[in-house]
Amino acid sequence: MNKSIKVLVPTGCIGSGVRLDLFAQALLEKPDVIAMDGGSTDSGPYYLGTGKTKGSAAVLKDELQVYMKARAELGVPLIIGSSGTCGSDSGVDLLRSICLEIAAELGQSVKIAAIYGEQQAATLTQALADGRVLPLNPPRPVDQALIERCSHIVASMGVEPFIHALEQGADIIVAGRATDTAVLACLPIMRGAPAGPAWHAGKIMECGAQCTTTPTDAMVMAEIDETGFTISAIGPQARLTPQSVMAHMLYENSNPNMLVEPGGVLNVEAATYTAVSKQQVRVEGSVWETSERYTVKLEGAAxxxxxxxxxxxxxxxxxxxxxxxxxxxxxxxxxxxxxxxxxxxxxxxxxxxxxxxxxxxxxxxxxxxxxxxxxxxxxxxxxxxxxxxxxxxxxxxxxxxxxxxxxxxxxxxxxxxxxxxxxxxxxxxxFVLNHVMVVDNPLAPFRFDFTTIGA
Structure with a gap:
């Protein structure tokens, strides 16, 4: 790792709006990547069941245009996960088409990677027969009939698909269903940052400024280095505390000290949180523990x-x-x-x-x-x-x-x-699936499409 890496998260979910004044201030910090989540299961199974997005295409375009201009000026990647609310293939296609439209209008030269994560019933049926589909708690039965009843099934990707796209020179990545944390941790890990701090910073920032005490008046960025990371709340009124940062480990997580991700577990039991200022907290002691087998979570709606x-x-x-x-x-x-x-x-x-x-x-x-x-x-x-x-x-x-x-x-x-x-x-x-699928290759469940527009 040659230098620290700055990850800017302008919003907890694309399509919910961006504070232009805060974003302009954040860009002065010269982030190495602009990354954000694009979806959630919070709005229920309808979106995965139909493959539709909750967001307005007009709002998404307005917001993407802001990010794409900034990305081009800084020469850094723009990464979006769980595209189209549920991470369906159609959601990926929607964001990809909007990005291509904006690039043409702005005269930008960009390489866009689309990562698709919908799973075919035949693939999962074979995985089930091989004993590679395992239940999570609370366990619920699964058979071929249940798999075939699903209208859409997605696998939630870790950092590896994003890293693969970045290694292929992608300027913009629009991906299917992904863990919120992986979207933010991928570039630091690719560039040699310790996995523990990278995953931990990603977890804390997954919902944007919700880890601050002033979520409507802040934007967040983490600077990751060899021993930990420093998270900053950006904005004149922005504030965060060790408690507000630490508390986000509890968000959508049953264990405040452990976070299960594809390929491993983030262990923050020994992590320390120290206030640097009213707008910065230093975190050290996060550890990444690699799992013996690699699994991706399956989400299916019927x-x-x-x-x-x-x-x-x-x-x-x-x-x-x-x-x-x-x-x-x-x-x-x-x-x-x-x-x-x-x-x-x-x-x-x-x-x-x-x-x-x-x-x-x-x-x-x-x-x-x-x-x-x-x-x-x-x-x-x-x-x-x-x-x-x-x-x-x-x-x-x-x-x-x-x-x-x-x-x-x-x-x-x-x-x-x-x-x-x-x-x-x-x-x-x-929702009818609460299972994971064991895979030998983290890239195997996903499909990649690269499109270059401009000179």
């Missing part, structure tokens, strides 16, 4: 059925005070009606009620205790056939409007906030 929702609002002191009793009775009555009137058995549909305004997000874990004025009741019905789902909501409609408590002499009128009160969501998806 159709779960056709779904419709129905919303009503319950008011009135007595109904609010006895809401749980009322909802339990409504649920029991409706399940009998669905079977007796529609002939749909319990195993052929899924029905749930969510009480909006009464523990709908946390359920029994809710600690805030209070008496709401009104409660929104959302019924969510899912069936294999759209017509059957609509039948259930049609049957449910009058009950959601008028269902009484057992000792209420007057028929109540609850409220429908919309007309029609029900909405068809169409085909919905579910």
């Amino acid at each position: 159709p779960a059925g056709y779904q419709s929702v129905l919303l009503s609002v319950v008011r009135g002191p007595e109904y609010i005070a006895r809401f749980d009793e009322w909802l339990a009775m409504l649920d029991a009555v409706m399940r009998k009606r669905i079977e007796n009137n529609l002939g749909i058995g319990p195993s052929d549909y899924h029905l749930q009620f969510r009480a909006i305004g009464k523990n709908s997000a946390l359920g029994g874990w809710e600690r805030h205790v209070g008496t709401p004025v009104e409660i929104g009741v959302m019924a969510i019905a899912t069936c294999a056939e759209a017509s059957r789902t609509q039948d259930i909501l049609a049957l449910l409609n009058p009950y959601m409007l008028h269902f009484p408590l057992p000792d209420d002499e007057d028929l109540p009128t609850h409220a429908f906030p919309l007309s029609p009160a029900s909405m068809d969501r169409g085909l919905v998806y579910e």
Whole structure:
């Protein structure tokens, strides 16, 4: 390693906007790479199920143009992982096409690497037969039928595919599903930085400025050297502390001292966090432990059925005070009606009620205790056939409007906030894989396409 390496992370996820003033200040630090995440499973299985992106193409183009101008001026790589929200091949194609369009408009000469990570069912079926598909916790069964039911399956890449693309001279990399950390750790590792500090810096910065105490007023950059890394919060009001930096090891991670990645484990049990200033923290002691076998995580989404929702609002002191009793009775009555009137058995549909305004997000874990004025009741019905789902909501409609408590002499009128009160969501998806695949070659599950535009 000839010199320290600076990794700039301008945003936690491309498409969420960039602070131009902070970015201009960050570029004065002369970063060696501009890198960021492009996706997440946070928004649920729909995006992987359909292969679609959540972001607007117009917003992505506006943001990419800023990064591509800066990349060209500095002569450094631009790296984006988990393209198109879910890392599907179509998501990679989308960002690649936008980059080509911008390069043509700006007259730039660039080499763009597209790294695809969607997996074919036949490939995974063979891996399963070879004993190379292993469950994660909580374990769930997998067989050929489940694999074939998935509409899209992606493998989450580590640093090796990115390094391969960089070694081929890529100026811009748009990759499929990747671990957030690998996107940021790849260039330092390629240039000889110790793996422990490189992976650790990547983990801390994976969500951009969320590791600071001023996430809306900061941009982050890490400078990695032989003994550790220094992370900086960039911006006049930007601040971070050893605690805010250390705390990000807990983000989406079950063990605050260990982070499992493709090919190894990051161990930060002996790491130290020291405040250099109000805007810098020094981290040392991170260790990378290489695993005996190399695995990539698999994410798969499959159709779960056709779904419709129905919303009503319950008011009135007595109904609010006895809401749980009322909802339990409504649920029991409706399940009998669905079977007796529609002939749909319990195993052929899924029905749930969510009480909006009464523990709908946390359920029994809710600690805030209070008496709401009104409660929104959302019924969510899912069936294999759209017509059957609509039948259930049609049957449910009058009950959601008028269902009484057992000792209420007057028929109540609850409220429908919309007309029609029900909405068809169409085909919905579910995550069905929680597994890893063992591979001999870290590049084997991925495909590469290089395109050069300009002179």
